[in-house]
């Protein structure tokens with residue numbers, strides 16, 4: 401019997417963190433090849449290159465939120481960033497990330513709850529593919545701001561379709577006194593692919609710093 405191929409239909413219909421745990425448990429082994437490679441998934445590379453463009457050498461350690469199988473960590477590590485912590489709710493996805501050998505620490509945690517990291521301890525927060533349909537909403541920003549050092553950099557992918565619908569825009573207004581001016585850069589989540597629907601997925605890379 402052939403293995404089930406997972407994709408956006410399953411990922412976008414998640415509702416609770418428990419749904420994420422169940423889906424990514426089944427998807428972890430095939431995610432890199434059947435999804436990321438076959439669909440020319442670009443978000444990890446894009447987010448890493450924006451990090452490299454906007455970061456200073458004080459933006460360390462880097463926290464990769466919803467690290468999954470470690471595609472963002474891999475790009476960051478290859479481009480010279482060595483202190484990277486990955487956090488994810490799925491132990492199976494983290495197991496795959498560990499094999500890549502680019503994270504100094506991997507943490508299993510639900511980022512919609514209290515994050516088990518000290519206040520003002522993280523130099524930068526990066527994320528790809530996690531602020532999207534059925535995954536994590538803007539309420540997680542409060543905890544992410546708490547654990548980030550004053551001046552720390554954020555480089556987050558936010559799916560354009562949830563930006564207004566799931567209140568990311570409203571959240572940015574609520575926290576405007578806690579963060580620097582925002583830079584938004586729109587990009588496509590996937591490069592050339594035969595699947596037209598994938599070609600339509602747009603991301604807002606949202607780049608800002610926590611205020612001093």
Ligand SMILES: C[S@@+](CC[C@H](N)C(=O)[O-])C[C@H]1O[C@@H](n2cnc3c(N)ncnc32)[C@H](O)[C@@H]1O
Pocket residue numbers: 411417420421424443444465466467468469470471472487488489490493509510511512527528529530535536
């Ligand atoms: C589409 S994958 C993205 C993985 C990786 N960043 C990438 O771009 O390939 C989304 C990841 O978010 C994680 N996730 C979903 N809800 C979460 C939560 N509440 N807390 C932490 N991680 C979560 C999932 O387990 C999954 O690994």
